[in-house]
Amino acid sequence: MTAESEYAFFPEKKVTVIKAPFNGGQGKLGVEQAPEKLIENGLLDDIKEQGWRYEIEDPLMGDDWRAMRADASDVYGNCKRPHMVSEGAKKVYEASVRARENNTFPLTVGGDHAIGMATLLAFVKKYPDGGIIWVDAHADINTPTTTESGNLHGCPVAFAMGLDQEHWPADFDWIKQLGHFINPKQIAYIGLRDVDKGERKILRDLGITAFSMYHVDKYGINTVVQKAIKAINPSGKAPIHVSYDVDGIDPQYVAATGTPVRGGLSLREGLFIMEELAASHLLAGLDIVEVNPALGPTKTHTLDTVNTGLSISRCALGDTIL
Template structure:
């Protein structure tokens, strides 16, 4: 299993950061995603690929839950989400600065407040590829659900800056350094944000039109034209079609195939620029045991591809 030498990481250490957290959305169970991925052998699989693997479970995140957490500016559980992501952000920054590949296992996608904040603190010139059925760039005033897992990118890009509970989140991500693949359920408010900010957003229409290989190239040409910047991948398993990854909280039909999802991870690993990856929204409480098994296996497989596993 060969991978072109990583241009930023000299160590062969993977820091697996568990983010067992469900407070950014209403469905319980997603907090069990990280442990299921690890219990199914992910760390051992990475060690067999030649990596030294460290794992931090962060199983005490529930202790950060405040006694009172009222809705503020339309957002639900803002204090809990903020406390958890603030703590994880410091941990992820530290691991990234130790020259380790940071693999964060979610948890719901509000955890991206932590992963992007942490990774970009270590690599300020990084770029972000967001693989998801949803754009997750709603503003507090624009969100209809109030679920923070649909809002992290508005804070990280500075489009939302005046929420009292998220004052710690810095606008580390320039909109020109963000690209999406796999969108197919985007709010009208978010469509306007994507257009107004000239964000490179590829929907399933583009995947059908161009093929997945061309879509990855289009994104990299836009956010990393000289192929010299660190890349952070945030992969929500609901980007995959529900037939591939059924056990997730907001499934949407018509998603990426098994092969397309893996191609993205393989292609980014091949650049030698990938420094961090998130595998998010695996929810073992949803669907049948077989569906859960399949979803967990796909999550592990995507992670291995990010670290250089390839078919040949």
């Protein structure tokens, strides 16, 4: 069942699907296959079924990402592939800005979560007072100084917030030049259960709203979602962007992902977040990242993960059970 005009910011119900088959933010191959896999399994039909029109953007097409990934000199201190990540993020940022200018709903399909810096920055360029919900097992707020792994998919929130700029690789100068960052008050996390030491300090020092799995257990998912919406959107009228790492959901449902952490959201809790945001009329964009079709221990596991990504998208676009 679809409800008409439920989306305050998209009365025309048009989606821009931004394909982001990007793998430079982490070490495992396969995550770049996700956009095609989701499309193969029905992403575009689902969008139509929910009553939206769509166009497709493929901003990473035409570049030799394989060669960029193979460039062993692309390191900066502990950070792996800063040049590649910067290039990928810049292209996704430009595509997201175009979608925002056209007032279409950007549905960005990763790829790894490094591209989150791009979608967040494009969102706040258009909506400086918008709210962001980051669903994830991880906080992804490491800086080039705190990252232990050196994987930049663990750092996108820090880049979008402009944290620790003095230690950024020069490749990211373009972000400094945009003249806008996200504000720590405009983001809330749901689903955290694997937070690095340096990240915990940043979350505390900046007073960032974060609901871990402890809070989901303690309050229940409905209360957590309501609290998160309130924290990032005190006016009750601001648009809300969701950056959804599928590893927020438990590996029992989402095994085909690069950094699974047990003890996660149930499938229903994970979908409820999107159902509730769609019902709020305020949803204004979605990223689905970290589906890695190469990592399912069996084909069934991989298909479960892909289908979870598709369910997240359907719920975001208005699908309800009844």
